[in-house]
Amino acid sequence: MWHILGAGSLGSLWATRLARAGLPVQLLLRDTQRLKRYQQAGGLTLIEQGQAQRYAIAAQTADHPQPIQRLLLACKAYDAAAAVSQLAPRLIAGAEILLLQNGLGSQDEVARAAPHARCIMASSTEGAFRQADFQVVFAGHGHTWLGDPLDLQPPAWLADLHQAGIAHDWSVDILSRLWRKLALNCAINPLTVLHDCRNGGLREHPAQVTCLCSELTELLHRCGHSAAAENLHDDVQRVILATAANYSSMHQDVSQGRRTEIAYLLGYACNAAQRHQLQLPHLHALHRQLLTHLNARGLPSH
Numbered sequence: 001m002w003h004i005l006g007a008g009s010l011g012s013l014w015a016t017r018l019a020r021a022g023l024p025v026q027l028l029l030r031d032t033q034r035l036k037r038y039q040q041a042g043g044l045t046l047i048e049q050g051q052a053q054r055y056a057i058a059a060q061t062a063d064h065p066q067p068i069q070r071l072l073l074a075c076k077a078y079d080a081a082a083a084v085s086q087l088a089p090r091l092i093a094g095a096e097i098l099l100l101q102n103g104l105g106s107q108d109e110v111a112r113a114a115p116h117a118r119c120i121m122a123s124s125t126e127g128a129f130r131q132a133d134f135q136v137v138f139a140g141h142g143h144t145w146l147g148d149p150l151d152l153q154p155p156a157w158l159a160d161l162h163q164a165g166i167a168h169d170w171s172v173d174i175l176s177r178l179w180r181k182l183a184l185n186c187a188i189n190p191l192t193v194l195h196d197c198r199n200g201g202l203r204e205h206p207a208q209v210t211c212l213c214s215e216l217t218e219l220l221h222r223c224g225h226s227a228a229a230e231n232l233h234d235d236v237q238r239v240i241l242a243t244a245a246n247y248s249s250m251h252q253d254v255s256q257g258r259r260t261e262i263a264y265l266l267g268y269a270c271n272a273a274q275r276h277q278l279q280l281p282h283l284h285a286l287h288r289q290l291l292t293h294l295n296a297r298g299l300p301s302h
Protein backbone atom coordinates (compact mmCIF):
# COMPACT_ATOMS: atom_id res chain seq x y z
CA MET A 1 0.00 0.00 0.00
CA TRP A 2 1.23 3.50 -0.91
CA HIS A 3 0.27 6.03 1.75
CA ILE A 4 0.70 9.49 0.20
CA LEU A 5 0.78 12.56 2.41
CA GLY A 6 -0.13 15.77 0.64
CA ALA A 7 -2.63 15.95 -2.20
CA GLY A 8 -0.82 18.97 -3.69
CA SER A 9 1.01 19.10 -7.02
CA LEU A 10 3.55 16.29 -6.70
CA GLY A 11 1.48 14.16 -4.31
CA SER A 12 -1.43 14.16 -6.77
CA LEU A 13 0.87 13.48 -9.71
CA TRP A 14 2.27 10.40 -7.98
CA ALA A 15 -1.04 9.22 -6.52
CA THR A 16 -2.93 9.32 -9.82
CA ARG A 17 -0.22 7.52 -11.80
CA LEU A 18 0.20 4.79 -9.17
CA ALA A 19 -3.58 4.35 -8.85
CA ARG A 20 -4.19 4.11 -12.60
CA ALA A 21 -1.52 1.40 -12.79
CA GLY A 22 -3.75 -0.61 -10.43
CA LEU A 23 -1.58 -0.12 -7.34
CA PRO A 24 -3.19 0.41 -3.93
CA VAL A 25 -3.01 4.07 -2.85
CA GLN A 26 -4.29 5.83 0.25
CA LEU A 27 -4.14 9.63 0.49
CA LEU A 28 -3.46 11.27 3.84
CA LEU A 29 -5.19 14.62 4.16
CA ARG A 30 -4.68 17.37 6.70
CA ASP A 31 -7.98 17.19 8.59
CA THR A 32 -11.64 16.21 8.33
CA GLN A 33 -12.46 19.47 6.57
CA ARG A 34 -9.96 18.73 3.76
CA LEU A 35 -11.22 15.14 3.63
CA LYS A 36 -14.79 16.37 3.21
CA ARG A 37 -13.76 18.74 0.42
CA TYR A 38 -11.87 15.91 -1.26
CA GLN A 39 -14.92 13.67 -1.09
CA GLN A 40 -17.04 16.46 -2.57
CA ALA A 41 -14.53 16.78 -5.43
CA GLY A 42 -14.99 13.04 -6.08
CA GLY A 43 -11.27 12.28 -6.27
CA LEU A 44 -8.08 13.63 -7.78
CA THR A 45 -8.05 14.97 -11.32
CA LEU A 46 -4.89 14.69 -13.43
CA ILE A 47 -4.68 16.93 -16.49
CA GLU A 48 -2.23 15.69 -19.07
CA GLN A 49 -1.89 17.28 -22.53
CA GLY A 50 -5.19 19.05 -21.98
CA GLN A 51 -7.03 15.80 -21.12
CA ALA A 52 -8.54 15.57 -17.63
CA GLN A 53 -9.09 12.25 -15.89
CA ARG A 54 -10.48 11.84 -12.39
CA TYR A 55 -9.35 9.07 -10.03
CA ALA A 56 -11.46 8.26 -6.95
CA ILE A 57 -8.51 7.38 -4.72
CA ALA A 58 -9.22 6.41 -1.11
CA ALA A 59 -8.36 9.06 1.48
CA GLN A 60 -8.11 9.37 5.26
CA THR A 61 -6.78 11.81 7.87
CA ALA A 62 -3.51 11.46 9.77
CA ASP A 63 -5.24 10.18 12.91
CA HIS A 64 -6.69 7.11 11.14
CA PRO A 65 -5.45 3.92 12.87
CA GLN A 66 -4.32 2.02 9.74
CA PRO A 67 -0.62 1.11 10.02
CA ILE A 68 1.77 2.59 7.45
CA GLN A 69 4.53 0.57 5.82
CA ARG A 70 5.45 2.91 2.95
CA LEU A 71 4.92 6.65 3.08
CA LEU A 72 5.38 9.04 0.18
CA LEU A 73 5.91 12.44 1.75
CA ALA A 74 4.74 15.03 -0.77
CA CYS A 75 4.46 18.22 1.28
CA LYS A 76 6.73 21.26 1.28
CA ALA A 77 10.10 21.00 3.06
CA TYR A 78 8.94 23.25 5.93
CA ASP A 79 5.96 20.95 6.66
CA ALA A 80 7.81 17.62 6.38
CA ALA A 81 9.03 17.00 9.96
CA ALA A 82 5.74 18.03 11.59
CA ALA A 83 3.76 15.85 9.19
CA VAL A 84 5.95 12.81 9.93
CA SER A 85 5.86 13.39 13.71
CA GLN A 86 2.08 13.28 13.51
CA LEU A 87 2.23 9.96 11.64
CA ALA A 88 5.05 8.41 13.69
CA PRO A 89 2.74 6.23 15.84
CA ARG A 90 1.34 4.66 12.66
CA LEU A 91 4.71 3.72 11.13
CA ILE A 92 5.38 0.01 11.55
CA ALA A 93 8.81 -1.52 12.15
CA GLY A 94 10.76 -1.41 8.90
CA ALA A 95 8.63 1.41 7.51
CA GLU A 96 10.00 3.39 4.58
CA ILE A 97 9.52 7.09 3.84
CA LEU A 98 10.09 8.46 0.37
CA LEU A 99 10.97 12.15 0.56
CA LEU A 100 10.09 14.36 -2.40
CA GLN A 101 11.15 17.66 -0.80
CA ASN A 102 13.32 20.08 -2.70
CA GLY A 103 16.53 21.36 -1.13
CA LEU A 104 18.34 19.97 1.90
CA GLY A 105 17.72 19.94 5.63
CA SER A 106 14.18 18.58 5.74
CA GLN A 107 15.51 15.05 5.14
CA ASP A 108 17.52 15.21 8.40
CA GLU A 109 14.55 16.69 10.25
CA VAL A 110 12.35 13.81 9.05
CA ALA A 111 14.97 11.22 10.01
CA ARG A 112 15.00 12.68 13.53
CA ALA A 113 11.19 12.61 13.69
CA ALA A 114 11.05 8.94 12.57
CA PRO A 115 14.37 7.43 13.70
CA HIS A 116 13.34 3.83 12.99
CA ALA A 117 12.12 4.35 9.45
CA ARG A 118 14.25 4.04 6.33
CA CYS A 119 14.36 7.44 4.61
CA ILE A 120 14.73 7.40 0.84
CA MET A 121 15.49 10.74 -0.74
CA ALA A 122 14.31 11.85 -4.14
CA SER A 123 15.34 14.56 -6.57
CA SER A 124 12.94 15.16 -9.42
CA THR A 125 12.85 17.23 -12.58
CA GLU A 126 9.14 16.55 -13.10
CA GLY A 127 6.86 19.57 -12.98
CA ALA A 128 3.26 19.87 -11.85
CA PHE A 129 0.98 22.60 -10.55
CA ARG A 130 -2.44 22.81 -8.95
CA GLN A 131 -5.02 24.28 -11.29
CA ALA A 132 -7.66 24.05 -8.57
CA ASP A 133 -8.14 22.11 -5.37
CA PHE A 134 -7.50 18.41 -6.11
CA GLN A 135 -6.80 19.16 -9.80
CA VAL A 136 -3.22 18.94 -10.95
CA VAL A 137 -1.62 19.69 -14.31
CA PHE A 138 1.32 17.51 -15.37
CA ALA A 139 3.35 20.42 -16.76
CA GLY A 140 6.76 18.94 -17.41
CA HIS A 141 7.87 15.39 -17.96
CA GLY A 142 11.15 14.67 -16.25
CA HIS A 143 13.08 12.14 -14.27
CA THR A 144 13.27 11.22 -10.60
CA TRP A 145 16.41 9.96 -8.88
CA LEU A 146 16.00 8.07 -5.64
CA GLY A 147 18.61 7.00 -3.15
CA ASP A 148 19.50 6.29 0.44
CA PRO A 149 22.98 7.36 1.63
CA LEU A 150 22.77 4.87 4.53
CA ASP A 151 21.78 1.80 2.49
CA LEU A 152 22.71 1.49 -1.17
CA GLN A 153 20.30 -1.42 -1.83
CA PRO A 154 17.32 -0.29 -3.94
CA PRO A 155 13.90 -1.18 -2.51
CA ALA A 156 11.81 -3.82 -4.29
CA TRP A 157 8.94 -1.37 -4.85
CA LEU A 158 10.86 0.46 -7.57
CA ALA A 159 8.97 -2.01 -9.79
CA ASP A 160 5.77 -0.15 -8.84
CA LEU A 161 7.20 3.07 -10.26
CA HIS A 162 8.10 1.26 -13.45
CA GLN A 163 4.55 -0.13 -13.64
CA ALA A 164 3.15 3.38 -13.10
CA GLY A 165 5.33 4.90 -15.85
CA ILE A 166 7.24 7.11 -13.41
CA ALA A 167 10.65 7.60 -15.03
CA HIS A 168 13.25 6.98 -12.34
CA ASP A 169 16.68 5.67 -11.46
CA TRP A 170 18.25 4.48 -8.25
CA SER A 171 21.19 6.72 -7.38
CA VAL A 172 24.09 5.65 -5.20
CA ASP A 173 24.99 9.30 -4.73
CA ILE A 174 21.67 10.98 -4.08
CA LEU A 175 23.21 13.61 -1.77
CA SER A 176 25.39 14.85 -4.62
CA ARG A 177 22.30 15.15 -6.82
CA LEU A 178 20.44 17.07 -4.13
CA TRP A 179 23.43 19.37 -3.58
CA ARG A 180 23.78 20.02 -7.32
CA LYS A 181 20.09 20.90 -7.59
CA LEU A 182 20.36 23.11 -4.51
CA ALA A 183 23.36 24.94 -6.02
CA LEU A 184 21.51 25.50 -9.32
CA ASN A 185 18.56 26.82 -7.34
CA CYS A 186 20.76 29.17 -5.25
CA ALA A 187 22.43 30.58 -8.37
CA ILE A 188 19.18 31.28 -10.19
CA ASN A 189 16.01 31.50 -8.10
CA PRO A 190 16.87 34.23 -5.56
CA LEU A 191 18.21 36.52 -8.32
CA THR A 192 15.00 36.10 -10.35
CA VAL A 193 13.05 37.24 -7.26
CA LEU A 194 15.31 40.24 -6.57
CA HIS A 195 15.42 41.33 -10.23
CA ASP A 196 11.75 40.39 -10.67
CA CYS A 197 12.48 38.61 -13.94
CA ARG A 198 12.09 35.33 -15.79
CA ASN A 199 15.06 32.96 -15.69
CA GLY A 200 16.23 34.36 -19.05
CA GLY A 201 16.44 37.84 -17.49
CA LEU A 202 19.58 36.73 -15.66
CA ARG A 203 21.48 36.96 -18.96
CA GLU A 204 21.63 40.67 -18.12
CA HIS A 205 23.41 39.97 -14.80
CA PRO A 206 26.31 37.71 -15.82
CA ALA A 207 28.78 39.02 -13.23
CA GLN A 208 26.41 38.28 -10.31
CA VAL A 209 25.75 34.77 -11.63
CA THR A 210 29.47 34.12 -12.09
CA CYS A 211 30.31 35.25 -8.53
CA LEU A 212 27.59 33.05 -7.03
CA CYS A 213 28.67 30.03 -9.06
CA SER A 214 32.25 30.40 -7.94
CA GLU A 215 31.23 30.62 -4.25
CA LEU A 216 28.81 27.72 -4.60
CA THR A 217 31.53 25.64 -6.27
CA GLU A 218 33.81 26.32 -3.29
CA LEU A 219 31.03 25.34 -0.90
CA LEU A 220 30.31 22.05 -2.71
CA HIS A 221 33.99 21.10 -2.62
CA ARG A 222 34.22 21.94 1.09
CA CYS A 223 31.11 19.90 1.87
CA GLY A 224 32.66 16.86 0.18
CA HIS A 225 30.53 16.96 -2.98
CA SER A 226 33.14 17.66 -5.62
CA ALA A 227 31.17 15.75 -8.25
CA ALA A 228 28.28 18.18 -7.72
CA ALA A 229 30.65 21.12 -8.22
CA GLU A 230 31.83 20.08 -11.66
CA ASN A 231 31.01 22.62 -14.40
CA LEU A 232 28.41 24.30 -12.18
CA HIS A 233 28.71 27.65 -13.95
CA ASP A 234 28.22 26.06 -17.41
CA ASP A 235 25.21 24.16 -16.13
CA VAL A 236 23.67 27.28 -14.57
CA GLN A 237 24.08 29.13 -17.87
CA ARG A 238 22.55 26.18 -19.73
CA VAL A 239 19.52 26.17 -17.39
CA ILE A 240 19.09 29.95 -17.71
CA LEU A 241 18.97 29.58 -21.52
CA ALA A 242 16.84 26.42 -21.59
CA THR A 243 14.26 27.87 -19.20
CA ALA A 244 14.59 31.52 -20.30
CA ALA A 245 10.83 32.00 -20.67
CA ASN A 246 9.93 30.48 -17.27
CA TYR A 247 9.47 32.11 -13.91
CA SER A 248 11.40 30.20 -11.24
CA SER A 249 9.44 28.37 -8.52
CA MET A 250 10.66 30.91 -5.93
CA HIS A 251 9.56 33.81 -8.12
CA GLN A 252 6.13 32.20 -8.52
CA ASP A 253 5.84 31.63 -4.76
CA VAL A 254 6.77 35.24 -3.93
CA SER A 255 4.59 36.81 -6.61
CA GLN A 256 1.63 34.73 -5.41
CA GLY A 257 2.27 35.60 -1.75
CA ARG A 258 3.16 31.98 -0.85
CA ARG A 259 5.75 30.88 1.66
CA THR A 260 9.06 29.91 0.00
CA GLU A 261 11.39 27.02 0.87
CA ILE A 262 14.30 29.47 1.37
CA ALA A 263 15.46 27.87 4.64
CA TYR A 264 16.05 24.59 2.78
CA LEU A 265 17.77 26.21 -0.21
CA LEU A 266 19.82 29.41 0.11
CA GLY A 267 19.44 29.39 3.92
CA TYR A 268 20.80 25.83 4.08
CA ALA A 269 23.75 26.75 1.83
CA CYS A 270 24.64 29.78 4.01
CA ASN A 271 24.45 27.69 7.19
CA ALA A 272 26.69 25.04 5.66
CA ALA A 273 29.22 27.73 4.68
CA GLN A 274 29.22 29.04 8.25
CA ARG A 275 29.65 25.54 9.68
CA HIS A 276 32.73 25.12 7.49
CA GLN A 277 33.97 28.65 8.32
CA LEU A 278 33.95 29.55 4.64
CA GLN A 279 33.82 33.22 3.65
CA LEU A 280 31.21 33.47 0.91
CA PRO A 281 30.26 37.18 0.90
CA HIS A 282 28.08 37.19 -2.23
CA LEU A 283 26.01 34.21 -1.08
CA HIS A 284 25.43 35.76 2.36
CA ALA A 285 24.58 39.16 0.85
CA LEU A 286 22.08 37.48 -1.47
CA HIS A 287 20.52 35.70 1.50
CA ARG A 288 20.19 38.96 3.46
CA GLN A 289 18.66 40.77 0.47
CA LEU A 290 16.20 37.96 -0.09
CA LEU A 291 15.17 37.90 3.58
CA THR A 292 14.59 41.68 3.47
CA HIS A 293 12.54 41.25 0.30
CA LEU A 294 10.40 38.51 1.90
CA ASN A 295 9.95 40.44 5.16
CA ALA A 296 8.78 43.50 3.23
CA ARG A 297 6.07 41.31 1.71
CA GLY A 298 5.08 39.73 5.00
CA LEU A 299 6.41 36.32 3.94
CA PRO A 300 8.18 33.99 6.41
CA SER A 301 11.96 33.92 6.37
CA HIS A 302 12.18 30.26 7.35
Ligand SMILES: NC(=O)c1ccc[n+]([C@@H]2O[C@H](COP(=O)([O-])OP(=O)(O)OC[C@H]3O[C@@H](n4cnc5c(N)ncnc54)[C@H](OP(=O)(O)O)[C@@H]3O)[C@@H](O)[C@H]2O)c1
Pocket residue numbers: 005006007008009010011028029030031034062074075076077079082083100101102124125126127128129130261
Ligand atom coordinates in the same frame (compact mmCIF):
# COMPACT_ATOMS: atom_id res chain seq x y z
N1 LIG B 1 5.44 20.98 -8.01
C1 LIG B 1 6.53 20.65 -8.67
O1 LIG B 1 6.57 20.70 -9.90
C2 LIG B 1 7.76 20.19 -7.93
C3 LIG B 1 8.86 19.71 -8.67
C4 LIG B 1 9.99 19.26 -8.00
C5 LIG B 1 10.04 19.31 -6.61
N2 LIG B 1 8.97 19.79 -5.92
C6 LIG B 1 9.06 19.78 -4.46
O2 LIG B 1 8.10 18.87 -3.94
C7 LIG B 1 7.64 19.30 -2.67
C8 LIG B 1 6.11 19.40 -2.71
O3 LIG B 1 5.79 20.45 -3.62
P1 LIG B 1 4.36 20.65 -4.26
O4 LIG B 1 4.54 21.63 -5.38
O5 LIG B 1 3.71 19.35 -4.56
O6 LIG B 1 3.61 21.39 -3.03
P2 LIG B 1 2.06 21.71 -2.86
O7 LIG B 1 1.37 21.71 -4.19
O8 LIG B 1 1.99 22.94 -2.02
O9 LIG B 1 1.51 20.47 -2.03
C9 LIG B 1 1.86 20.24 -0.70
C10 LIG B 1 0.72 19.51 -0.07
O10 LIG B 1 1.10 19.06 1.22
C11 LIG B 1 -0.05 19.12 2.03
N3 LIG B 1 0.30 19.06 3.45
C12 LIG B 1 1.18 19.81 4.16
N4 LIG B 1 1.21 19.43 5.44
C13 LIG B 1 0.32 18.41 5.56
C14 LIG B 1 -0.11 17.59 6.64
N5 LIG B 1 0.40 17.73 7.87
N6 LIG B 1 -1.04 16.65 6.41
C15 LIG B 1 -1.56 16.49 5.17
N7 LIG B 1 -1.20 17.23 4.11
C16 LIG B 1 -0.27 18.18 4.30
C17 LIG B 1 -0.73 20.42 1.62
O11 LIG B 1 -2.06 20.35 2.05
P3 LIG B 1 -3.16 21.48 1.81
O12 LIG B 1 -3.60 21.31 0.39
O13 LIG B 1 -4.19 21.12 2.80
O14 LIG B 1 -2.46 22.80 2.07
C18 LIG B 1 -0.55 20.36 0.10
O15 LIG B 1 -1.61 19.69 -0.50
C19 LIG B 1 8.32 20.66 -2.42
O16 LIG B 1 9.45 20.49 -1.62
C20 LIG B 1 8.72 21.12 -3.81
O17 LIG B 1 9.82 22.00 -3.81
C21 LIG B 1 7.83 20.22 -6.54
